[in-house]
Amino acid sequence: MLHKLTFQSLMNKGMKRFGDLPAITLLPNGETITYDELWKKTELITSYLLRLGAGRGVRIATIIPNSLESVMFGLAIQQCGATLVPLSEKLGKREIQFILKEAKPEVVIIAAQTHFDSLIKYLGEMKKEDVHVIGLPGFNSNYPEVFERFHWPGEINNLDLPIAEEDDIALLSYTGGTTGTPKGVMHSQKGLGAAILSAAIEDPLDDRDRVLLSTPIVHSAGSLLWRSLVSGVHIYVMGSFDAAAFIQAIKEHKITTTFMVPTMLYRLLDQTKKMEYDMSSMRNIFYGASPISQKRLKEAFEVFGPILRQQYGMTECNIVISRLSKSAHVWAYHNNPEVLKSCGKPCILTEVRLIDENGNDVKPTELGEIIVKSPAMMVGYYQRPDLTREYLRDGWFYTGDIGKWDESGYLYIVDRKKDMIITGGMNVYSSEVERVVNRHPSVALSACIGVPHPDWGEVVCVVVSLHEGLSCTSEELIDFCKQRTSKYMVPKVAYFLDQFPLTPIGKINKKELRKLFAQGILTI
Template sequence: MHIGGFLAQNARNFPERFAMECEGRTYNYEEFNRSVNRLAHGLVSLGIQKGEKIAIFMKNSDYFMISFFAAAKIGAVVVPVNFRLTADEVHYIFRQSNTVLVISDSEFEETVTKAKDRTNVQNIIITKSAVLEDNLSYESVLSSIEDEPDIEISGEDDLEILYTSGTTGRPKGALFDHDRVFKVSLTMLVNMELKKDERFLHLAPLFHSAQLNLFMIAGVILGGSHYIHRDFHPVKALEAIQEHKITHLFAVPAMYNFMLQVPNVTDFDLSSIRRCGYGAAPMPPELVRKSMAAFKTDQFFNLCGLTEAGPGGIYLDPEGHKHHLGKSGKAGFLTEARVVYENGENISPGAVGEFILRGETIMKEYYKKPEETKAALKSGWLYTGDLATVDEEGYITLVDRKKDMIISGGENVYSAEVEVILYEHPAILDAAIIGLPDEVWGEAVSAVIVLKEDAQIEEEELISFCRQKLAGYKVPRRIFIEKQLPRNASGKILKYQLRQKMNELVNGK
C-alpha cells in the first residue's frame, strides 16, 4: 500500500478517532482525510501530475501534514525544505529538485517568491492569504471533492526527496519511494514498540527526516494522535505533555537541555510518557541521566541514523542504556551495520573505521547526482562518512565525521570523546570541539563552549578538569566562550562555521 492509502484506510476503519491538533484546530481521522483529499484534488486542478515535485516550506502545522499526504495521494514527490534557509539556499533546492509547486507559510512568502526565479516553479500556495501577485491562497486551491483521488500509486513510486543537513557543503537530495518510507516507519513501530493509542508531540521540525518519517508518518500509519507545535518552547512543551498525556516524545539533545533548564521542571506531571527518543546529534551521557530523572523513566532510545538511510541506522534501547550509556547502539530492524577499514574489512574492537549500513530503508540515490551516489553506495552498502568504534559485544559508537576528525601532533582526536568530558563540567551548557591550524601541532584541539546562566569558568580551570580525564594530546589547547553554537535544524553543530569564526579570531581578522 502507498503512504496516503494508510490514512484513507484509517478514516474508513475509525473515522471518529482523534487525529491531530495544532493551535486549536482539531481533526478526527475522517476530517483529516477529507481535508487531504480536498487539497489533493485542488493540486490536480492546477495541473500537478504524478512524479512532479512539490516543495513544502513550512513550520510544523496541520497544514504541513495535510499537504504532505495530499501530495502523496496524487503520486507527487514531496520536497520538505528547511524554512530557516535563505532565498539563495532555497533557490538551489528548488532548482536541483525540479520543484514545480511550493506550499508555504505566509511568513515565508517573500523568501519562496524570490527563490522561485529561474526555476521550474509555476505556482506558490500560501497557507493564509497570499500578499504577492500571482501567488495563491491555500483556501482558494481547495476543491469541494472529498473522494479519494483516482490515481494509481505503487510502492515503487517516488515519494520524497530529503535534503541532507549540508554541514560540509551544498545539501544533496536523498530520493525515497513509498515502499522505503513505509519500511522506515516500520522500523520504529518494531524497535520502539509503538502502539495504536500513542499520543505524539511533534517538537522537532517536520521537514527533517526523523520527525517526518519516524514519527509523523509512523504515527499516522498506526492511527495515533498528533499534537503539533509550530515552534519549540520548553515550557509549552512540558505543559503539552502534562495536558495531553503525551505518551511518546522525540527531541534533539538541545531540546532536552532547554527543558531541563526550566526552573520548575519537576512540578510538571510527565508520568504519561512511555518512552523518549533522542537523536540527530550526540547526547552526552550526563544529559541523558538528567533527562531520565526529570521524565521519571528509563525508557530512553538513542536513535542514531542519517538522512540517506531514511533516517535509519543503529539504536540503543533502554536495556542498552543500563550498561552501555554513551554508545550509539546496534543495528535495528531491517538494517545491517558494520564498521570497516579502508579495504572494506571489519575493524577490530577498539579500532576506528567508517560506519556503513545496508537494509530496506536506504535511499534509492542522490537525486541527479550520479557521481555522489556511486561514491556513497558500494556493493549494496551505504558508506556514511562517519567514523566509529566497535566493542567486544558489538556495540557501535560514532566518534566523529571524517571531515571533522582532528590530527594533532600526529594523533587522531575524535571530537565526541572530548565533548562528553566537557559536558560533565557543571558550568557548561553546550560545547563543541574543533581543530584549528597550529604551527607546532598541525591542528590544535580547541573547545567552543556556552556557559549556563550566571556561570563562570577560568580557561585554566577547564583545561585542568580535562587533563584529569583525557590524554594530554586530547586536552583543548584553546577555549572560546560563545553565547550560542550555530546549529542546523536537526540540531547538528555547524563546525565549519565555528572553524571559520575561531580561526578569524585567532588571526585577528
C-alpha cells in the same frame, strides 16, 4: 488490499481505519481534527493539486511551518503519487536558491513570510506556465501578486489517483548543508514504506498514545508523525520548542511519547528545576540526531524514569540504523554506564558493518567506518551520480561515521570523518574531546572543532556554554582536560558563548562556529 509496499498505499490504508478518533491537535490554540476530517480535507487538497498537474514524477516543494496544513499538504502530495520536497522556512537564502535551481519543483507551496525574493527569482527563471507558487492563507503573510492563492475547493472534482509504483521517488529530502552544498536525498515509495514498517516494529504505538512534536515536521519529527498516523495515534503539534510550554503540554494532555534532540532534553531538565511538573503519563522519550552528554543522560534517567529510547539514523537511511532500547538504558544505568554512550544495536531491517580502509570488517573495540544496508535506504543523491557512487557501493551505504563495537554488540559512534581533527599528524575525534569537556561541572554544552594552524595543520578548539550561575575560565577548562585525556587531544583554546548557533533541528552548527574563526571574530 495492500497489493504492493508503497508509502502511498500504507498511508491511504492506515489512515482510513480510525474514524472519529482525534488525529492532530495544534498547540497552543487546541484546534483538533479527527482522522475522518483529516482524510476529507486531504482529499480536497489532493483534488486541487491534481488539477495543477500533480502526479507521478512531479516534484512539489513545501515551505510550511509546523501546522495542520503542513501535515495535510504532505499527505495530499503523497496521495497524488508525486514527489514531496519539504523545505524549512529556516533555511538560508543560498540553500533555498540552490535547491530550487537543482530540484526544479513544478509546484511550490508556501505558508511563511520568508524567501519571497528567492521564489520570485525562481518564477522569473522558469516558464510561468510550467510552475505554480501557491500561498496559503492564515499565516500572516502578504504574498506578492505573482503568487497564486490557495482556495479550498468546494467539492472534489477529480480523485482519479495515480497509483505509485514501488520505485517511484516519494521524497526528495535535502540535507541541511552544514558540511557544504545541500544534497538531495531520494527515497523511493518502497523505501519509505519499509521505514514505516521498521519503525512500527521497533517503536510500538497505538491509538492510546499521545505524541507531542515540537521539532520541524520537515525533519525527523515527520518520520514519527507518519509512523503515528498509520497507528491511530493522537498527535499534538507545537510551532516550536519552549521548555516550559512543553512541560505544561505533557501534564495537560497526558502525553505519552515525544522526540527531541539532546539540546532540547538539556533545556527540559533545566526547566524542571524551575517549575512543578507531572510527567507520569510519559512512556517514551525518543532522542537522537547528535551526541549526548553521558552525565546529562543519567540525569534524565533519574528525573524522567526508564522511558528513554535512543535512535541513530541519517537522512539517507530514514532514521532506522540502530536503537538503544528502554530496557538497555535501564540495564546500562545499573550495570554498565559506558553503554549509555552507545547507539544501541542494529534495527530489525538493517544490517550494519564496521570496516577499515581496505574494506575489511574490524574486530570489537577497533575503529571502522559504519556502513549500512537496509530496504529503507535512499535510492541515491538527486542529480549527483558521482556522490551516489561514492556513498552507495555494492548495496551498502557508507555513512562517513567512525564507530566501534563492544564485546556485547553495542554500536558506538566515535566521530564523523569530516569532524576528525588532524593536529601534528595525530587524529583527534571531536566527540571524544567533547565528552571530556562536558564532564566539567560548569559546562552545559560544548563543541570541539579544528581550526587551521600554520605549524600544526589544525589545532583543537572548544566552544563552551556554561550552566546558569556557574563560572569557568579557559585556563581552568584546559587544565581540567590535561588531567583526563591525551596531550594531543587537549584543547589549545576554549571560548565561551551564551548561545550556540543551531541547525533547524537543534543540532550545534559547527559550520557556523568555524565561520567565526574564518572571519576573525574568534582567534587562536
